[in-house]
Amino acid sequence: MKHSMSATTLRRLIVICLIALWEMLPRAGLIPELFLPSLSSTIAAGWNDAGEYGHALAVTLYEIAISMVFACGGGILAGAVVGSLPRPRVLIMPMISSIYAVPLVILYPVFTVWLGIGSESKIAFAAIYGFLPTMLSTAAGIQTIDPQLVLAARSMGATLSQRLTRVIIPAAIPTVLSGLRVGGALVIVGVVVSEMLISSAGIGYLISRYRTILDSAHVFAGVLLVLAMAIAFNAAIKWIERKASIWQTGSRAGQRAADDITAGAIQPAT
Amino acid sequence: MQPLANVTPLKPAARAGSIAVRNVGQIFRTSTQDVEALSDVSLEVKPGRFVVLVGPSGCGKSTLLMMMAGLRQQTSCTVLINDAPIPQPDPDRVGVVFQEPSLFPWLTAEENVEFPLALRGVAKSERRGKAEDALKLVGLEGFGKRHPHELSGGMKQRVSIARGMVQDPPVLLMDEPFAALDEQTRMTMGDELLRIWAATGKTVVFVTHSLTEAVYLADEVVVMSARPGRIVDHLTISLPRPRTYEMLSGETFGTLRDRIWRHIKKSA
Numbered sequence: 001m002k003h004s005m006s007a008t009t010l011r012r013l014i015v016i017c018l019i020a021l022w023e024m025l026p027r028a029g030l031i032p033e034l035f036l037p038s039l040s041s042t043i044a045a046g047w048n049d050a051g052e053y054g055h056a057l058a059v060t061l062y063e064i065a066i067s068m069v070f071a072c073g074g075g076i077l078a079g080a081v082v083g084s085l086p087r088p089r090v091l092i093m094p095m096i097s098s099i100y101a102v103p104l105v106i107l108y109p110v111f112t113v114w115l116g117i118g119s120e121s122k123i124a125f126a127a128i129y130g131f132l133p134t135m136l137s138t139a140a141g142i143q144t145i146d147p148q149l150v151l152a153a154r155s156m157g158a159t160l161s162q163r164l165t166r167v168i169i170p171a172a173i174p175t176v177l178s179g180l181r182v183g184g185a186l187v188i189v190g191v192v193v194s195e196m197l198i199s200s201a202g203i204g205y206l207i208s209r210y211r212t213i214l215d216s217a218h219v220f221a222g223v224l225l226v227l228a229m230a231i232a233f234n235a236a237i238k239w240i241e242r243k244a245s246i247w248q249t250g251s252r253a254g255q256r257a258a259d260d261i262t263a264g265a266i267q268p269a270t
Numbered sequence: 271m272q273p274l275a276n277v278t279p280l281k282p283a284a285r286a287g288s289i290a291v292r293n294v295g296q297i298f299r300t301s302t303q304d305v306e307a308l309s310d311v312s313l314e315v316k317p318g319r320f321v322v323l324v325g326p327s328g329c330g331k332s333t334l335l336m337m338m339a340g341l342r343q344q345t346s347c348t349v350l351i352n353d354a355p356i357p358q359p360d361p362d363r364v365g366v367v368f369q370e371p372s373l374f375p376w377l378t379a380e381e382n383v384e385f386p387l388a389l390r391g392v393a394k395s396e397r398r399g400k401a402e403d404a405l406k407l408v409g410l411e412g413f414g415k416r417h418p419h420e421l422s423g424g425m426k427q428r429v430s431i432a433r434g435m436v437q438d439p440p441v442l443l444m445d446e447p448f449a450a451l452d453e454q455t456r457m458t459m460g461d462e463l464l465r466i467w468a469a470t471g472k473t474v475v476f477v478t479h480s481l482t483e484a485v486y487l488a489d490e491v492v493v494m495s496a497r498p499g500r501i502v503d504h505l506t507i508s509l510p511r512p513r514t515y516e517m518l519s520g521e522t523f524g525t526l527r528d529r530i531w532r533h534i535k536k537s538a
Contacts (some may be wrong), residue, residue, distance in 0.1 A: 152372035155339055156386035156433075157361045166389070170376045 037217040046221030053206065057225060060202040063122045063191045064229075070123070071130030071187050072180055078131075079138025079179070084168070093139065100132045105193060112198050122199065126190030134176075134183030141175025142168065173244055181237045188233060192226055286363075287440030287473035289315035289338060290350040296333055296342075307333050309498035315490075317440065320467055320474045322488035324481060326534050330499030331477045335445050338475060339366045351441055361386050365434030369446040371426035373418040373433075380405060380414030383433045404432035407466055424455040428462070435470070444476045448483070456480075457515075460487055464513060481527045481534075486513055493530055495537035502533050 019039065025031045026038040033041070046053055082088045082096075108125050115121040145168055153167045195204025207222035296308040308330040315321050323331040336342040337349050340356040349356055351363050359366075373382045381388075383401040392400075405414055408428040418426055427447055434442055447463075448456045460483060467474055478484055484491050485507055493503040507526060509517055517523050 146370075146372075148368060148370050148372045149374060151341065152366075152368060153385075153389075155341055155359045155361070155366040155368075156389060157359050158389050162389055166385075167374065170374070173376070 034214065034216050037220055041217045042220040042224060045215075045217035046224065049218070049221075053203075053221065053225065056201060056203045056206045056222075059119065060191060060195065060204070060229075063119050063126065063195075063202065064188055066119075067123045067126035067130060067187045067191060068184060070127035071183050072134055074127070075131045075134025075179065075183055076138050076176055079135040079140075079176075080142055080172070082135065083139035083142030089139065089143075093136075096132060096136060100136065104129055105197075108194050108197055111194075117198050117200055119201075122191050122194045122202070125194045126187045129190035130183040130187035132183075133186060134179040137179030137182065138172065138176050141172040141179070144175065145171045174241075177237070177241050177244065180240075181234075184233055184237065185230065188226075188230055286352045287317040288350075288352060289313070289441060289473065289475065290348075290353070291334070291338070292348045292350070294334070294337065294349060296330065296337075306498035309500045311494075311499065311501055313492060313501065313504075315473060315475065317473055318471050320464075320476065320487060320489045322476045322478060322484040322491050323494060324478060324484045324491060324530060324534070325494030325499065326496045326537060327479075328499075329494040329496050329537075331494050332445055334494075334499070335443050335475060335477050338441075339364055339443050341366075361437050361439060363439050364441045364443060365437065365439040367427075367430050367434045367442065367444045367447045369449050371418070371423075371430040373426055373429055375418050377417070378414060379410065379416050379418070379421065379429045382418070382429055383414075383436050385433060386437055400436055401432070404436040405429070407435070407469065408432045409462060422455075423451050424459055427451065427459065431463070431466070435466075435472070438470075439472070441473045441475070444474065446477050446479065449479065456483070461513075463487065464511075468511070481530050482518065484530065485509075485523055485526050486518065491526075491530060493533045495533070502537065503530070505529065 022036070023039040026033055026036050026041075037045070082092055104125070108121070111121040111125050115124055149167055149171060150163055153163050158166065191202070192204040192207075195202035196208040197204075199205045199208075203222050203225050207219050207226075210216075210218035210222065291311055291313040294308055294311045295306070298305045298307050311330075311334060323334065325331050333342065338351065338356065340359040343357075351360075354363075356364065373379075374385065377385065380398065380401045383404050384397040387397045387400060402411075402414065405411060408431050410425060410428050410432065413421065413425065413429075418429070421429065427450075431442075431444075431447070434444075444463075448459050451459060463474075464487060476487060488507050491503075491505045491507060492501055493505070494500065495502045505526060509520075509522060
């Protein structure tokens with residue numbers, strides 16, 4: 001326990017040091033402001049154009065939200081089907097896995113030809129980008145469900161639909177969530193990157209535009225916003241993981257029970 | 271062993287719980303050949319008896335148990351529980367306990383025990399009451415709110431037994447339920463099981479690899495031979511109850527165990 005506490009403290013210290021360095025190094029002139037503007041001037045730049053950044057953030061969040069629904073919803077659904085039926089699994093999985101290795105961003109220009117440079121092309125691109133890992137990990141999650149649990153449910157008279165809703169889906173939750181974590185992060189990447197490439201709105205667009213006029217403070221203000229989104233997303237996923245699957249924390253709680261027993265707090269019934 | 275007086279039995283089981291296996295055969299078809307797993311097995315179990323199936327690995331004893339549970343279609347002929355066929359699992363007649371506790375890790379112990387009741391839409395309060403009774407019966411009173419990962423191996427298997435008995439079926443089928451436990455826990459669990467059995471009067475069919483466990487627990491030991499599985503001996507264990515640790519080193523115990531061992535050595 002003490003050990004993990006000090007690790008957390010250490011992590012926080014490192015983050016604080018990095019933030020302090022970000023402020024001090026450019027101010028001291030050790031790094032040119034063009035390469036890295038100080039934290040305060042970055043925030044000031046963002047604050048002065050809060051309206052512009054606010055609008056861009058709204059566009060980006062909208063695109064992320066829609067792509068997230070497609071990527072995660074579709075990914076879980078497709079993964080469940082592919083994972084639970086042997087034939088599609090054999091047919092599709094190797095294909096999906098090899099597609100996954102291709103850098104999909106090369107397809108983005110094609111999307112803009114089909115869908116224009118508005119939000120639609122970003123949504124389509126980011127949705128597909130996040131869809132694949134979500135689907136792959138859901139399929140893997142369904143496959144790794146202990147068949148013994150399903151057999152036990154059958155012995156208790158569970159119908160097919162009861163086995164699905166009461167055993168297979170809850171058992172798959174941890175793997176699905178880890179898929180969502182990867183898929184969701186890729187959705188954010190997909191939206192921002194596609195905005196940076198070809199677009200007329202959004203945070204990625206702002207970063208890209210300010211870069212062309214060498215306004216580093218405004219570029220980094222955009223980067224800061226993307227960073228904040230990624231951190232917020234991660235925190236949200238962690239929260240869901242805690243809510244949805246207490247039982248994932250098996251090792252930790254198991255340790256607690258073991259401690260209780262050795263301390264004589266519980267008389268183990270065996 | 272706890273005294274029986276402390277035990278509140280579940281509602282006294284109706285005196286049903288007969289098992290009849292008549293000329294059962296089972297053939298597994300593989301791509302290259304047909305394997306005869308069970309050949310012409312017939313067995314009668316009277317209500318309330320504790321019957322143990324032993325035999326070398328692959329003799330089809332688990333297959334036979336799964337047939338009694340309605341979890342496997344018979345290739346030929348009949349298994350009757352309470353004089354009626356069992357084409358699919360029927361938790362009102364048969365409870366099953368597996369080698370792995372097979373508890374749902376996302377549910378608490380009492381939710382696990384309630385699970386079969388929840389499947390059939392029994393009201394929450396009634397469910398909770400029955401689960402508490404069942405957990406009390408297996409000696410886990412007060413552990414209902416724990417998740418499986420907070421329980422030891424033996425405690426998990428107790429929860430699994432409670433789940434198998436929560437609907438108070440007259441027959442309890444156990445497929446090597448203690449095989450994954452350490453020796454010490456295994457002995458304790460054996461005594462616990464005998465206590466529960468005595469308190470509820472259920473018919474128990476118990477599969478094991480351990481000859482000591484077989485003789486220690488059983489009223490009757492059914493010995494099966496390797497492929498194709500058939501019954502080669504059916505012994506009545508006349509040791510008095512309650513069984514005690516001292517009996518393990520007694521002459522009767524040794525004679526019985528030797529007799530079973532000779533059968534198994536011959537067919538293995």
